[in-house]
Amino acid sequence: MLGWFSLVLVAVIMLWLYAIRRSPGATSEARARQVQKRWIIWGGLVLPITSMAVILAFGIPAGHRMLPLPLDEGEVLRINVTAHQWWWEVYYPESDITLKDELHIPAGVPLDLHLTSADVIHSFWVPRLGGKLDMLPGRTNVLRLHADEPGTYRGQCAEFCGTQHAHMKFTVTAHSPEDYQTWLRQEASDE
Amino acid sequence: MMKPSPFHPLNLVLGLIIWALWFVLLYGGLSVGCAFAPPGAEAGAWTWINAVSLALALFVSGYLLVCAYGCWKASPPSHAVEVEPIKTFTSKTSAAVYLVSALASLALGLPGILLPPCV
């Protein structure tokens, strides 16, 4: 997408500069009209419409995969995240674990984060794991998250939420499924 | 529906007004439909909401195409000098506006082919 758009940008600018430099010469009225119409129809209609069709054809399926649709088999792991000014409360309903500013997830499986806020609007975002979703007081939004690789990811509030917005961060630790089970047992026994 | 003369300047905006109303109807109707009778997410794009919105999209853009054709045909040939240029201007531009509105109305219905309505 970036490449195609850069190409369009450069091409349009080049054409303009050429059009400015170019001397028109003598052409008949009818010929001139034809040329004009061609520019507007090809550049003004055909170019944007085909570009849009192409990016929609890629974009809509990509968006589809991010929806919290029911899986073909099994239940999706659910974690509740509640944002506060300026920290994150993470709760695992199945194992009754509560964490602050950190999130532990199994890698390689999709999970649903149920996002809400206790005060103002925040936005949940882990840049390397996918799109962001706003957290609104009184509503719950569901974000489908999928970490392919185990590792540590940085997350940050993306919707401006007051004085300490810049410091409202958290870490996501994606464990391999076995490590995740170990971690779960450990946390549960600590409680 | 009552139709103004193809030379009336109202035609310059009427097509897009219809588009705007269609947009409001589509967006509002979707919200209300999903609030009161939401089809399940499993159904994917094969739901009554998608069907209705597609059918309406076809209807609205069809109607706008008819209007576009009407305006285009009514405009006198451009070499007829004795016609007031403002009339040619209005009717031809209006025809284009109707055409654009028809395409835009159709485009609004297209997501209904692919997407589940309420997720």
Add this chain to the structure above:
Amino acid sequence: MSNLPDQANCEREERLEHVWANLPGWGALAAVNHTSVGLRFMATGMVFFLIGGVLAMLIRTQLALPEQEIIGASVYNQIFTMHGTVMMFLFAIPVLEGAAMYLVPKMLGTRDLVFPRLSALGYYCYLFGGVIILSSLVFEIAPDAGWFMYTPLSSHTYSPGPGSDFWLLGITFVEISAISAGVELVVSILRTRANGMSLNKMPIFCWYILAMALMIVFGFPPLILGSVLLELERAAGFVFFETVGGGDPLLWQHLFWLFGHPEVYIIFLPAAGIVSTLIPVFARHPLVGYRWIVLGIITMGFISFGLWVHHMFTVGIPQMAQAFFSVASMLVAIPTAIQIFAWLATLWQGKVVYHLPMLWIIGFLVVFVCGGLTGVMLALVPFNWQVHDTHFVVAHMHYVLVGGMLFPLIAGFYYWLPHVSGRMPSDKMGRWGFWLFFGGFNVTFLLMHLTGLLGMPRRIYTYEAGLGWDWLNLVSSIGGFIMAIGVAVIIVDIVLHFRFGRRAEQNPWCADTLEWAIPMPVNAYNFSSLPNITTRHPMWENPELIESIAAGEHGLAEVQNVRRDIYGSDAVTGKVREVVHLPTNSWLPLLTAVVLAVVCISLLIKAYPVALAAALLALVLVLRWGWDNCAHPRAAPVREDDPVDPPLHSRTCDGPGLWGMVVSLMANGTLYVSLLFGWFYLWTAAPQWSSPEQGRVALIPMAMSGVLLSLAVMIYRNAVAGLRKGQADGLTLKLWAAAALGLVHWCVLIWILQTSELQPTELAHDAVLMVALYYLLLHSGLAVIFTILQALRVKLGYVGPELPYEPVVIQPFWVYTFGVFWLSFAAFLLLPMAWGA
């Protein structure tokens, strides 16, 4: 008309000057002339631009290095909020309105805008509102919730200080000026063109301004409503955006962006109009695809209202709904592309002469196309989820706004400078300014796309080192300062040119539009006589117009009865229909604006009785202002020698006043529809919506009150129908009867409001209902007052069968009041009952 001898012509022009000039000395504050007001708008806007620019420099200083604490979080939040607010509301829109006000009458071949006192009022509201907003910065209590003021962050609980109040009240105050300019420009473009300037011969710039003005009329009311509701929530505890009680913070976002997205196009359209005006002039070739461009303008005007949710893709709206907005956001690229390629084709066909303004046009193209392309990317939902609220969006937005607005604006400044000063800008220094600005801009913002893709959210006052953002931010800050130097060079250049610039000859760029037929620097009355127009390029095809206009060979060359006269023309064909007499210099706009500023300030310091008193005083002033119209001795009293063909506009039934009323009611209606939208939105979407078990408003009295209103409207319409036929039988009686019935209706409404058990601080349902009732009350009250005044004017002889103008103007207001009453009755009272809610 024959050629007058020079001496006589000079005397004639002196008489024109005498009638049209501003008052001397401090009296200039009473000026209503569009040239003066337009220039004031632009000069004030430039001052705000510099202030906004300084704020931007502070932001870039704070972000230059990681983990800095130069400014601190709380001041930083005020600064970025104010940077956005100042640039959007106090710079971009007013400057373009000012440019439009200055240019439109000159391009249309007339002498002033059609409601001159309204221009002056708009200017003072803008000035005072801007000063009030900025004063908060001086006291360090500026709004700090971001320039789009999302609730609940901006609500009383999370922003207890007065910052948000400054924003809400100040911006609403400033918006009075936007709406008044919008109404005025629409009516002026449609009704006061030169004789024969049919729509297809209108300069393309005026098409752009017409679209912009109509978009202002429909685009600003949602924000005004949102601001009023939020201020009510903050000050009086009404529930609109709090989830508890049935409000919804998302309603604010909808109302804000319902304004906010069209606003981008409100800014872009006039700037594109400048491009479309300049390119043909420098290409020495008529604009290619005039009709295509008109199509693009109309399409853009509409489709840009269907994009607002693309600012809200991450709030959790169903994906199919998002897809509509995604599609619409991409569709808007088509009219833009049509324009870009029409300009390209014009350059292709023409032989381009290369001057400084062209440089800025090329800068515009590069920057704007880049911004437009990232815009199409942002319209794609999954991509949007990734980069929304990051510095990628910051970069995109600056590319679109600076590229789409500032570059053409500066091109326009250079182009029209000789018109104001009579001197040419310097080419050399101007080039330095351009390259510094253009280079600095791209250094700042091109890399910022990458900063955003690397995950830097917007609106953070600092960041950790080592995330890969350090060098990018440093480079952006350096670029920002280069850009600032560029701005300084441009300002110095423009200031110096007033002193040292080469004297400009008439029509220095060989342009095709009428504003260049005016002697430079401009006089107070523009055209010494009003020409007939037979072509789209009058100055190319009839260059002798310069002499013939000055010699008084065309229309309205002679001043009559010390009046400011212009032609009123048919909206489509541009044929002259009437002579419009305009009001002269007046202190009332300034006084009204001062009193409105008192309203604003007393609301801020919560002195509500003072605010109420000042609001009433403002109403009195506005009515006083309306008193000097039509056949009033200070306007155009009936005389023996009144022109008959065409007649004076105040003797007709379809004058500009009626058009102004209808356009204002469109804005008003949009406000009302926004309220209806809020009602239905909360009803269907608010998470905790609840409606009281029993109706809170007495239904039968309400219906009876409505019947009284309907009767009043019927009688009023009957009176006007008689007037249109030239009959005056029982006119006074009918007017009094309509007023009396309206008054009873109004009293019943008051009683209903008094006895209702509305609890607006508990339930959103009741809060919306209460706002609706007050809205009805306001309209009915105004209709009654207007009608009483009309009855008095009949008695004084200002209104009558020969002078039917004013009652005709007020009739739509009655009909509107009637319409919103019954619509409210159905939507707010009957529908919930029928639904069994």
